[in-house]
Amino acid sequence: MIFSKAGFGGAVADFEAAVVAQDAKRSGKAFVRLQETFGQAKEAELLAGGPRLAAVLEQVPPGPRAVVAVLVGACVERGAEAERCAPGVLAGLRTAVEGAAAFAKAWAATGGGAFPEPDAGEPDAETVERAGFEAAAGWWTLRQWEMAAVALLNHPAVRAGLGGADEEASHQAVRAEARGGPDGHPLRAEALAGRHALLRLLAAVEHASGQQFRSLGYALQVLDDEPLVALHRPSGTGYALRFFGIGDNFQLHTLLADALIGGGHVRGYAPSPHEVAVCRETPGQVDTVGSFELVAPDGARLWNEGNPADIPLVDGVRLLVLDEPAYRRSWPAGRFFPGMRGDLILERALEAEETERWFARVSPARELTG
Structure with a gap:
């Protein structure tokens, strides 16, 4: 050339x-x-x-x-x-x-x-x-x-x-x-x-x-092809998921709400298609509302400002507990890295016995402030 x-x-x-x-x-x-x-x-x-x-x-x-x-x-x-x-x-x-x-x-x-x-x-x-x-x-x-x-x-x-x-x-x-x-x-x-x-x-x-x-x-x-188990404490249900290219927990939060609430598995605020799209690959940002409190297995809060690598590994799998939100929060949905495509896939709902085994690894809910 x-x-x-x-x-x-x-x-x-x-x-x-x-x-x-x-x-x-x-x-x-x-x-x-x-x-x-x-x-x-x-x-x-x-x-x-x-x-x-x-x-x-x-x-x-x-x-x-x-x-x-x-x-x-x-x-x-x-x-x-x-x-x-x-x-x-x-x-x-x-x-x-x-x-x-x-x-x-x-x-x-x-x-x-x-x-x-x-x-x-x-x-x-x-x-x-x-x-x-x-x-x-x-x-x-x-x-x-x-x-x-x-x-x-x-x-x-x-x-x-x-x-x-x-x-x-x-x-x-x-x-x-x-x-x-x-x-x-x-x-x-x-x-x-x-x-x-x-x-x-x-x-x-x-x-x-x-x-x-x-x-x-x-x-x-940033993690790719990363397995995640999410336990929804209010409903006592658990889910096996996998995520790719997610820059922060704001992005993860919205994609979790889409998979679990938008998918009809648990109750709460389901983000709109536009809110979800900007967290995957569509340019821009759009306002959204928090659906969960993200909690570590030991009961500590995981901040939206953090990233998925903050979620502790338990037996080689990221284990996340979803509680009811402590208070109403809103933020612009989007991607921390605008040039990075992100995704989260719901692989399956866990069977009751499997969910119970994972919940046995989790501390009881505690009051979260701030």
Whole structure:
């Protein structure tokens, strides 16, 4: 495919060649052209350009590397193949999160204080002196890597490939969370291991800096093909479900109400088709009303602002209790990640004996406030 040198495709070709040749002057000029021409890029240029830029990311210096990663993410949002772009972007994300975590330690060890606010340039001399360039660059560029990574993590195939088979500590954490043993799901634990390593590092950065990287954190916790048992306490009934690509519990809440109330299994407010559609793949938001109180097996409230990964695993299955709402709540139904398709499938109503066995794992209802 031949691109005009004046367009985005030509800028990609120039940048790619200059980076491979380690020609700093030429790559700098092409880097500027990438940003200048992206807005007018044609579809074919974006489809080809995203993977080509992703393939050379590792060879780009840390500062511009993050900006190029954002461009790759933007190409994916406009149709470039996410799986082809993922290795370069996710490797860069890991490097940035590890660097930012190292920065947090170094900053504390050299006197602490408020974290420097990243700007469009590179870290200043004092910041680099206190933490080292690689660590400072990790902190400086983490917001950009968040943007790039979330664009790719909208795609289930990218999420499925995020595991890290050599991260034994992460495996142990996941196995413990899954309660281990023959009832666990080792393949699912394997796939989640790499995410847990990133999440632990990200949590350390957030704690030290006082800043939140909520989009990245939630994207790393999105579950696919995840079994869920929901126990509706008012009716004493239970249901086996499976969910995919759900970003937060607001979205889960609406889809649960559609499956159980809209499906005629329990009583309550059934969301409209429009309310349900925006929680699956239709763009936009629309007002809805809460139908349940989401409760963990131990009786603790699970907030709508949280995400489905908060639902505890019991014998390898997410176990959720649905109580009557403590008070009336409303919110705009929709998706936390507008570019991510979500779904929840009701597989079957549980038999009475099976439901009773699950209820035996649940604490009695307790008064919830707030």
